[in-house]
Amino acid sequence: DRLARHLVAVADAALPFLPTVLPRGGEKPSAAHRARLALAEAVGAVLAGGLALLGIDAPEHL
Incomplete structure (x- = not known):
């Protein structure tokens, strides 16, 4: 849960x-x-890498 929140924060910071x-x-x-x-x-x-740690396959275009 903590890792997922961190990944969301990273994605939100990069988006702009x-x-x-x-x-x-x-x-x-x-x-x-x-x-x-x-x-x-x-x-x-x-x-x-974070998604892989969570057991989720990241799409290639990520």
Whole structure:
């Protein structure tokens, strides 16, 4: 129960920045974009690992 609450908190914290991960249109990728992409990948790894600990299969697109 505690782990599930923590995973929800991590997902809720990551949700606002996900739309800004990738550049839009002709915008060139900046260091900030690369950092946000790395953070999004790390969040995905944490959520997938947490779900695995709970015995839940994480979807591939997570």
